[in-house]
Amino acid sequence: MNASDVLNTTVFSGTLETGPFEITVLSLVKAGLILVAGFILAKLIKRQVISASRSTTYVWIINEETASALYNLTVFIALIYSLDAIGILSYKLWSIPLSNLLTAVLVFYFSYLLAKKSKDYMLVRTPQSKLPEVQIKAKLFYYTVITFAFFLALNIAGISGELSTLLAAAGITGIVLGFASQTVVANFVSGLFMYFDKPLQIGDAVRLRDASGNILEGIVEDMRILSTRIRQWDGTLVRIPNEKLFNSEIINLQRYPARRTTLQIGIAYSADAEKAIEVIKRVLDEEPYVLAKPEPRVFVESMGDSSVNITIWAWAPSSLWVGENLLRSKYMLLQKIKEALDREGIEIPFPQRVNWFANELRVKVEDS
Amino acid sequence: MFGEYKLRTQFIKIGDVKIHIVDEGGDLFRYRRGDVSVLLKRGEGKFEVVPAPAEGYGVKILLIDFEDRILIPPKEEVGFYLSAPVEAEVRLGETVIDRFHVSREKYALYGTPEVGAIARYWTSKVYPSEPDSTCVLRVSVINGTAKWREMDHVVVYIRDSVMFYSGERAYYPLVMVEFKSDVPEVNNTGKPPKEGLKPSKEPLPLPNFLMRW
Numbered sequence: 118m119n120a121s122d123v124l125n126t127t128v129f130s131g132t133l134e135t136g137p138f139e140i141t142v143l144s145l146v147k148a149g150l151i152l153v154a155g156f157i158l159a160k161l162i163k164r165q166v167i168s169a170s171r172s173t174t175y176v177w178i179i180n181e182e183t184a185s186a187l188y189n190l191t192v193f194i195a196l197i198y199s200l201d202a203i204g205i206l207s208y209k210l211w212s213i214p215l216s217n218l219l220t221a222v223l224v225f226y227f228s229y230l231l232a233k234k235s236k237d238y239m240l241v242r243t244p245q246s247k248l249p250e251v252q253i254k255a256k257l258f259y260y261t262v263i264t265f266a267f268f269l270a271l272n273i274a275g276i277s278g279e280l281s282t283l284l285a286a287a288g289i290t291g292i293v294l295g296f297a298s299q300t301v302v303a304n305f306v307s308g309l310f311m312y313f314d315k316p317l318q319i320g321d322a323v324r325l326r327d328a329s330g331n332i333l334e335g336i337v338e339d340m341r342i343l344s345t346r347i348r349q350w351d352g353t354l355v356r357i358p359n360e361k362l363f364n365s366e367i368i369n370l371q372r373y374p375a376r377r378t379t380l381q382i383g384i385a386y387s388a389d390a391e392k393a394i395e396v397i398k399r400v401l402d403e404e405p406y407v408l409a410k411p412e413p414r415v416f417v418e419s420m421g422d423s424s425v426n427i428t429i430w431a432w433a434p435s436s437l438w439v440g441e442n443l444l445r446s447k448y449m450l451l452q453k454i455k456e457a458l459d460r461e462g463i464e465i466p467f468p469q470r471v472n473w474f475a476n477e478l479r480v481k482v483e484d485s
Numbered sequence: 486m487f488g489e490y491k492l493r494t495q496f497i498k499i500g501d502v503k504i505h506i507v508d509e510g511g512d513l514f515r516y517r518r519g520d521v522s523v524l525l526k527r528g529e530g531k532f533e534v535v536p537a538p539a540e541g542y543g544v545k546i547l548l549i550d551f552e553d554r555i556l557i558p559p560k561e562e563v564g565f566y567l568s569a570p571v572e573a574e575v576r577l578g579e580t581v582i583d584r585f586h587v588s589r590e591k592y593a594l595y596g597t598p599e600v601g602a603i604a605r606y607w608t609s610k611v612y613p614s615e616p617d618s619t620c621v622l623r624v625s626v627i628n629g630t631a632k633w634r635e636m637d638h639v640v641v642y643i644r645d646s647v648m649f650y651s652g653e654r655a656y657y658p659l660v661m662v663e664f665k666s667d668v669p670e671v672n673n674t675g676k677p678p679k680e681g682l683k684p685s686k687e688p689l690p691l692p693n694f695l696m697r698w
Binding site (some may be wrong): 217373374375406408409410411432434 | 594
């Protein structure tokens with residue numbers, strides 16, 4: 118038996134829907150060589166891309182992730198060619214030709230890579246100030262491409278027809294599932310509404326009050342399709358379903374550049390209110406983060422049970438009147454006002470009550 | 486005041502701020518200003534104390550209110566000086582080791598609460614000649630319109646602006662205000678207000694500012 122005969126020896130034979138089918142030693146060798154060449158080429162490409170990523174400034178595209186993606190892609194294409202060499206691409210799995218299935222996988226994988234890289238590119242090229250809005254747009258773009266690619270891949274694989282039948286047949290199941298997944302849909306739709314309504318953006322400091330009156334405050338870290346993540350001032354992360362967020366009262370603490378804060382100071386009835394106002398105004402004038410314009414206002418607001426209540430309306434930069442910044446703005450201001458009033462001898466009274474007794478009070482002291 | 490200093494035991498005064506350089510023995514010097522303390526290795530290098538624009542906690546614009554309004558006739562020009570707030574930057578080569586306020590720190594809302602911006606705030610007299618203050622801003626106003634124009638404040642874009650200095654004081658770059666319409670346009674030219682001044686860094690082009698309010 119010569120070499121030619123060995124190569125043409127049949128190692129497997131059978132019948133497919135397309136006709137008789139056999140695998141020869143030659144086709145196996147071809148397939149093996151294609152696979153080996155594919156692996157070598159894939160490794161070379163990966164190495165080149167990784168090497169280029171160390172010197173390029175376009176790291177967002179030329180990086181290890183891209184290198185791995187190209188590696189997978191090359192191996193996958195080599196696999197298709199090797200299967201073609203064996204001649205089993207016409208083989209059917211669940212009555213779908215293998216070639217269609219592999220093409221569908223390839224199309225979906227390519228689309229996924231394209232969507233992911235485009236999203237990264239959008240984020241990298243965006244200046245910091247516009248990042249929050251672009252982040253949401255990039256995510257919407259990503260999910261749209263993935264969804265289209267999914268249905269396109271189904272169509273290529275020839276499943277779409279079967280899928281429609283399946284969906285139609287599963288109508289009742291769909292309704293049941295619809296009820297079951299209404300929370301998911303509600304969250305998704307609320308997320309979309311919030312995107313267009315824009316009550317908050319990534320990076321904003323917000324205060325949320327839900328229907329039960331619970332208050333939550335922090336920085337918006339991320340807005341996703343179904344939920345929004347808020348980093349509270351104590352460093353914990355809260356995930357809020359978009360539906361719940363949409364129905365909450367949202368106070369955006371940093372939408373505008375300046376905020377007016379209201380502080381109340383009680384002074385004793387015996388103290389000189391005009392002098393106290395002068396002292397407080399002086400402190401406000403010296404305090405950097407109390408804005409000179411709009412001018413702060415200080416006035417007697419009410420006569421309390423134990424004190425004359427002085428109210429301060431002071432404007433401050435919004436970014437300095439939230440979270441930990443309150444330590445150097447609000448709380449520092451309160452401390453300075455207290456110290457200034459103490460220096461001027463203006464008393465801040467304790468709550469006190471004078472009791473009158475209808476009959477003379479007799480006190481009996483017993484020896485111990 | 487502003488300028489280059491050798492690394493040796495000394496006391497430097499920038500406005501009311503005191504900087505101490507103390508020999509710690511061995512190879513080390515200590516830079517100290519209030520709570521800020523940095524150890525520096527002894528060497529031939531000098532350190533610089535240069536003026537920096539009064540950006541404070543990170544604002545982009547400086548608003549100076551005039552104590553007196555100034556009126557400019559149609560098609561005429563006028564030049565004047567203002568005192569201005571300034572900060573100081575202590576640098577060793579390219580490295581900034583300290584930055585502090587030399588003037589009073591105060592801010593104001595420029596514009597409306599909805600669309601305004603937080604600005605560094607200062608009030609100044611309008612001086613016909615260079616005033617004796619820590620920092621000076623020279624303003625040149627051109628009234629290109631056919632009406633008398635009134636100014637009671639000026640707003641200058643200062644983020645990343647170059648500054649100039651002499652042995653005595655700091656200077657903002659020359660500021661040109663041009664009335665082409667009812668809204669004056671303010672240009673931080675990046676150019677020295679007079680000759681013989683040292684720049685704090687390479688000047689960068691800065692955006693013109695429309696004074697809407």
